[in-house]
Amino acid sequence: VIVMPAATxxxxxxxxxxxxxxxxxxLLDQTRLxxxxxxxxxxxxxxxxxxIKMLRVRGAPAIGIAAAYGVVLGVGEAKNxxxxxxxxxxxxxxxxxxxxxxxxxxxxxxxxxxxxRQALAPVMNLSSFQERLLRxxxxxxxxxxxxxxxxxxxxxxxxxxxxxVLTHCNAGxxxxxxxxxxLAVMFVAAEQGKKFHVYADETRPLLQGARLTAWExxxxxxxxxxxxxxxxxxxxxxxxxxxAVVGADRIAANGDTANKxxxxxxAVLCHFHGIPFYVAAPSSTFDLTLADGTGIPIEQRxxxxxxxxxxxxxxPEGVAVYNPAFDVTPARLISGIITEKGVIxxxxxxxxxxxxxx
Ligand code: MRU
Numbered sequence: 001v002i003v004m005p006a007a008t009x010x011x012x013x014x015x016x017x018x019x020x021x022x023x024x025x026x027l028l029d030q031t032r033l034x035x036x037x038x039x040x041x042x043x044x045x046x047x048x049x050x051x052i053k054m055l056r057v058r059g060a061p062a063i064g065i066a067a068a069y070g071v072v073l074g075v076g077e078a079k080n081x082x083x084x085x086x087x088x089x090x091x092x093x094x095x096x097x098x099x100x101x102x103x104x105x106x107x108x109x110x111x112x113x114x115x116x117r118q119a120l121a122p123v124m125n126l127s128s129f130q131e132r133l134l135r136x137x138x139x140x141x142x143x144x145x146x147x148x149x150x151x152x153x154x155x156x157x158x159x160x161x162x163x164x165v166l167t168h169c170n171a172g173x174x175x176x177x178x179x180x181x182x183l184a185v186m187f188v189a190a191e192q193g194k195k196f197h198v199y200a201d202e203t204r205p206l207l208q209g210a211r212l213t214a215w216e217x218x219x220x221x222x223x224x225x226x227x228x229x230x231x232x233x234x235x236x237x238x239x240x241x242x243x244a245v246v247g248a249d250r251i252a253a254n255g256d257t258a259n260k261x262x263x264x265x266x267a268v269l270c271h272f273h274g275i276p277f278y279v280a281a282p283s284s285t286f287d288l289t290l291a292d293g294t295g296i297p298i299e300q301r302x303x304x305x306x307x308x309x310x311x312x313x314x315x316p317e318g319v320a321v322y323n324p325a326f327d328v329t330p331a332r333l334i335s336g337i338i339t340e341k342g343v344i345x346x347x348x349x350x351x352x353x354x355x356x357x358x
Contacts, residue, residue, distance in 0.1 A: 012173040012216060014057060015065050017137065021130035022076065025069045029056045030174060034215035045074035045091050052098040052105075055206065059175020060249045060285055061144045064108030067095045068137035071112045075133055081126045088116040088133075100297040101258055101326045102249040103287040108140050144177035147282035150340035152184030155245070155280055158338070159189035159196050163242035166232060168201040169260035170212035171247025171280065181280040182245040183216060185338060190222050198224040199235055203260060205305045205323065229262050236273040244270050245338075248281035255331030255347035256293025257281075261324055267333040276335040283339055286356050291349075293328035301325050 016026040018041070025042040031054065032038045040056055042048045048070030051057050057066045074091030078084045092109045099105060112133060119132040159165060165186060172180035179187060186198060198217055203209035210226055217224040227235055235241055244266055250258045257263075257279050270277035290296060303321035307313060315321070336345035337352075344355045 012219065013178075014059075014062050014174050015069070015141070015177065017069050017072075017134070017141075021072065021127060021134045025066065025073060027051050027057045027066065028174070030058055030212060031056050033174075034211050042070070042073065044077065045070050045094065048073060049095060049098050052095070058208070059170060059172075060102035060104040060247070061148070061176040061181075061282060062174070063099060063102055064104035064284065065137070065141050065144060065177055067098070067105055068108045068112050068140045070095050071109070071116075072130060072133045072137055075116070075126075075130055078126060081124060081129065084126055084129050085116065085120050088113070092116075099299055101299045102285075104249075104284050107284045111140065112136060141177045144282065144284070145179065147284070147340040148176050148179035148181060148184045149188075151181050151280050151282065151338055152179055152188035154340065154342055155185035155278065155338035156188040156192055156194075158243060158245070158276070158278060158336075158343075159186060159194055160242045161194050162196065164197050164199055164235075164240045166199045166201065166235070166241045166244040166266065167213060168209060168229075168244075168246050168263050168266050169203045170208040170216070172213060172216040174212050174216060175247060180216075181247045181282065181338075183213070185245050185278075185280055186217075186222055187220060190220070196223075197240075198222060199232075199241060200224055200226050201229045201232055201262065201266070202226060203262060204229055205309055207309075208260065229265075232266060233269050236269055236275060241273075241275055244275060244277045245280055246278075248279050248285050248337075249326055250290075250296050251279070251281060251286045251337065251352075252290040252293045252296065253286075253288045253352055254292045254349040255334060255337060255344065255352050256296070257329045257331070257334060257337070258293060258296045258298070258326045259329065261327050264327040264329045264333075267329040271333050277329075277333060278336050278338055279329075279334055280338040283341060283356050286352070288352075288356065293330065296326075296328055298327070299325040
């Protein structure tokens, strides 16, 4: 019997595999939060693709994990063992088209591809092939939870007692297997008894900060105040923020970091106000094949997210819209990158290599 790795008794479980190799994927539908806690069961790979594309499951590590389970579902559609390998390749290629920026998606799918290739070396039957793939997906899940916990422990000391912490988008348990990355740092600091206050940017256009981060912090009883993105400068000027911590979708070899659109602006504001700006991410978010951030593909999303936020039209018909989902913060604006292997500081290509390898 293959058992899904146990996470902590977390109030938040974004990705769950139900059953054995013939089971299905259960996603907490993040488009419905915070007003409704609704789960979506995915029984085929197209449903997983749609869930990633539409942000029902989102956040760099979480989409990698969901895609890994999507491969298990997809391979189940192969008619026999001979067709299992071509099916695996086809499903992996398809899932790679769901979103372009978070490298964790490609990292997890490449890992599933290696596993599939090895599993087929001595020709197996379809069910043992699926079983091997499910074990790998569970391993990806369990490793992510462990990395997030380690990130929290590595970074908790950076949260100033009695201070204010600004974060952008959602890099919490919802975005990972458990704990999160940026929020893990806050959760561990809170567990250690530190008192501090979080300011959550609402994060236009899809409001991950308002809908998800504020909700998650409330669930864990960490004091949080929600602000609109354009209030961050004023809140900093008022002396309410002593550190900023955000997540990442892809980090180049020199430390340049892609994260949710608006993150670069937060880093610039921190620089101006002399506030340390930290990125928190697992090693699976590094893309050492890119020398710097200029090569990071930036997802462009539907203009309707800007003109019709959550259904209501808020812009004139036919107006031109630019809607990049991510931006790149240059390494020199980043005080440190908190990883499960320790804090990279100062952020240089040499230090990235030392801590992450490659
Ligand atoms: O578009 P999203 O909601 O998937 O964007 C998510 C982010 O930008 C997160 O900050 C990032 O993935 C880090 S998650 C630990």
